[in-house]
Amino acid sequence: xRYKTNPIDxxxxxxxPAEDFNVIGSVVQRSxxxxxxxxxxxxxxDLSPPDLLHVKxxxxxxxxxRILGVDLTDALAVPGVVRILTHADIxxxxxxxxxxxxxxxxxxxxxxxxxVRYLGEPICAVVAETEAAAYEGAARVRVDYEELPxxxxxxxxxxxxxxxxxxxxxxxxFTYEGHHCRRIRFGDVESAFAAADHVFEWRYQSAPxxxxxxxxxxxxxxxxxxxxxxxxxxxxxxFFTLDNTALILGTPFNKLRIVGGTVGGGFGGKVDIAVxxxxxxxxxxxxxxxxYVYSRYEEMQVSSPRAAxxxxxxxxxxxxxxxxxxxxxxxxxxxxxxxxxxxxTTKAAAHLPGPYSIPNVWADCHCVFTNRTPSSAMRGFGVTxxxxxxxxxxxxxxxxxxxxxxxxxxxxxYRDGDMKAHRKVAEGTALxxxxxxxxxxxxxxxxxxxxxxxxxxxxxxxREGR
Amino acid sequence: MASQVVNxxxxxxxxxxxxxxxTSLLSSLRDALGLMAAKRGCAQGSCGTCTxxxxxxxxxxxLVAVETVDGASVRTLEGVARDGELDEVQAAFLExxxxxxxxxxxxxxxxxxxxxxxxxxxxxxxxVEAISGNVCRCTGYGPIVDAILDAAAxxxx
Numbered sequence: 113x114r115y116k117t118n119p120i121d122x123x124x125x126x127x128x129p130a131e132d133f134n135v136i137g138s139v140v141q142r143s144x145x146x147x148x149x150x151x152x153x154x155x156x157x158d159l160s161p162p163d164l165l166h167v168k169x170x171x172x173x174x175x176x177x178r179i180l181g182v183d184l185t186d187a188l189a190v191p192g193v194v195r196i197l198t199h200a201d202i203x204x205x206x207x208x209x210x211x212x213x214x215x216x217x218x219x220x221x222x223x224x225x226x227x228v229r230y231l232g233e234p235i236c237a238v239v240a241e242t243e244a245a246a247y248e249g250a251a252r253v254r255v256d257y258e259e260l261p262x263x264x265x266x267x268x269x270x271x272x273x274x275x276x277x278x279x280x281x282x283x284x285x286f287t288y289e290g291h292h293c294r295r296i297r298f299g300d301v302e303s304a305f306a307a308a309d310h311v312f313e314w315r316y317q318s319a320p321x322x323x324x325x326x327x328x329x330x331x332x333x334x335x336x337x338x339x340x341x342x343x344x345x346x347x348x349x350x351f352f353t354l355d356n357t358a359l360i361l362g363t364p365f366n367k368l369r370i371v372g373g374t375v376g377g378g379f380g381g382k383v384d385i386a387v388x389x390x391x392x393x394x395x396x397x398x399x400x401x402x403x404y405v406y407s408r409y410e411e412m413q414v415s416s417p418r419a420a421x422x423x424x425x426x427x428x429x430x431x432x433x434x435x436x437x438x439x440x441x442x443x444x445x446x447x448x449x450x451x452x453x454x455x456x457t458t459k460a461a462a463h464l465p466g467p468y469s470i471p472n473v474w475a476d477c478h479c480v481f482t483n484r485t486p487s488s489a490m491r492g493f494g495v496t497x498x499x500x501x502x503x504x505x506x507x508x509x510x511x512x513x514x515x516x517x518x519x520x521x522x523x524x525x526y527r528d529g530d531m532k533a534h535r536k537v538a539e540g541t542a543l544x545x546x547x548x549x550x551x552x553x554x555x556x557x558x559x560x561x562x563x564x565x566x567x568x569x570x571x572x573x574x575r576e577g578r
Numbered sequence: 579m580a581s582q583v584v585n586x587x588x589x590x591x592x593x594x595x596x597x598x599x600x601t602s603l604l605s606s607l608r609d610a611l612g613l614m615a616a617k618r619g620c621a622q623g624s625c626g627t628c629t630x631x632x633x634x635x636x637x638x639x640x641l642v643a644v645e646t647v648d649g650a651s652v653r654t655l656e657g658v659a660r661d662g663e664l665d666e667v668q669a670a671f672l673e674x675x676x677x678x679x680x681x682x683x684x685x686x687x688x689x690x691x692x693x694x695x696x697x698x699x700x701x702x703x704x705x706v707e708a709i710s711g712n713v714c715r716c717t718g719y720g721p722i723v724d725a726i727l728d729a730a731a732x733x734x735x
Contacts, residue, residue, distance in 0.1 A: 152615075407620060
């Protein structure tokens with residue numbers, strides 16, 4: 113059987129030379145597939161350098177607590193345990209991965225220092241000759257805690273008097289250019305609500321979602337004779353990982369070499385610099401190769417999930433289906449640390465008005481710190497849950513108005529040249545055509561005026577009732 | 579307890595190695611014999627990416643204590659291609675776009691081999707049942723099922 117492709121509809125590409133279509137619509141073999149089907153693809157853990165040491169982590173058993181003391185005596189006595197790393201061993205212990213694009217402050221310790229802010233936070237790293245000894249050592253570390261009140265809900269975290277989760281921020285929210293949230297102010301929503309035939313407001317909420325890659329997060333670091341460290345990693349972002357690791361180690365970038373790109377499932381979950389810094393420090397201190405790989409339990413329990421979100425959407429809607437105003441309040445649960453959530457929240461803010469032209473938009477998008485597992489990147493993070501909310505909202509509006517949900521979307525769809533709420537001019541829009549084509553393919557009948565709408569033609573829509 | 583000598587016939591070669599008590603078949607294949615096709619996904623028998631054939635039957639090799647199968651015959655993905663020629667299942671996976679990240683592929687192919695060995699003419703339901711213990715988190719099950727059915731067709735005389 114040859115892989116079948118559906119013939120592509122070239123209507124929209126009529127001006128393009130036919131010979132340019134030598135990839136789309138044809139079969140192109142994946143370059144890595146032969147390795148996969150023969151078992152010869154090398155994933156990082158398929159390496160077995162001699163004298164390999166293993167790292168396992170002792171993790172916080174509290175959501176929020178001060179660390180009064182750490183006792184390593186019993187752990188160090190386990191046969192095979194070579195060394196135990198604490199925050200004092202990490203040259204620049206506090207970091208934030210997006211500092212590479214200017215996001216500050218540094219707000220997360222590689223190994224906990226003074227307190228823990230989520231259940232499962234790494235405290236000390238046990239380096240041992242066998243995986244079993246490393247596990248045994250990690251289990252025998254004793255930490256003395258003073259429990260602190262934990263906050264596990266985004267709106268409770270923003271309430272007055274809530275316990276402060278992350279002192280590096282001073283508040284339980286990420287600050288955007290002096291503002292307590294990422295904001296959009298476009299037109300005047302309150303006037304739109306006053307003039308609307310209907311006002312609809314609903315709340316949407318999602319739980320954290322774990323990527324659950326089949327290959328867990330991990331790396332093997334091999335010290336080289338020239339003093340460099342070679343990092344074999346399943347990171348999704350080799351150079352992002354290399355640069356962040358070098359900053360944490362306080363070494364020039366060229367002291368590290370990263371070998372990667374073969375990832376046994378990532379989905380956004382392998383961009384957090386979770387294992388490389390500790391493994392590098394362990395390799396530097398022991399001068400031996402070191403492996404640090406998450407167990408399945410750690411992957412599920414402590415690797416960062418997609419953020420939980422809570423979204424309130426309030427829309428001003430006219431009887432003919434035009435949406436004239438949209439007010440959005442979004443809470444992204446970043447968990448205890450920033451990681452990629454400040455960026456995800458910004459994406460959500462730009463995205464939530466949707467692929468629709470709404471003349472009045474107001475949005476407050478909060479990136480909130482709680483004592484939950486830090487969330488981070490996952491497949492379209494910042495927009496995926498927003499899409500669930502806003503398309504659910506569109507369907508509910510259509511139902512309330514007893515209107516065809518496709519027609520509601522066609523009436524409101526953005527056209528080329530429209531100014532979007534975050535002040536980008538819409539270009540190359542195709543929502544109208546995609547809906548028309550989808551309707552045709554499933555036999556959903558649209559009246560002539562809807563079939564004649566075009567993304568290129570704002571005027572046609574105005575004539576049809578805007 | 580002392581380590582013991584274990585003998586296995588792996589991909590039609592006799593292999594002898596030392597194993598500490600409780601060492602899994604997966605660890606033995608990877609660490610003692612250097613056969614890296616079978617992967618550690620969960621180490622608790624729930625993902626299927628470590629699937630190999632033990633005396634012709636598919637097993638999760640992370641759950642098999644190797645000292646309990648001394649003398650057995652084992653087939654891994656490394657033993658499927660002959661003289662560099664892909665077998666029907668491998669070729670069908672390759673040409674049918676049944677791989678994405680590739681981490682589940684070794685287990686999927688071994689489960690497929692076991693199915694086709696005992697049932698050369700499976701239905702779609704048979705295939706789905708045969709790979710029900712193999713997780714593809716890229717969720718590419720459609721092409722995988724198609725590829726296994728295609729492999730069965732290629733194998734028919």
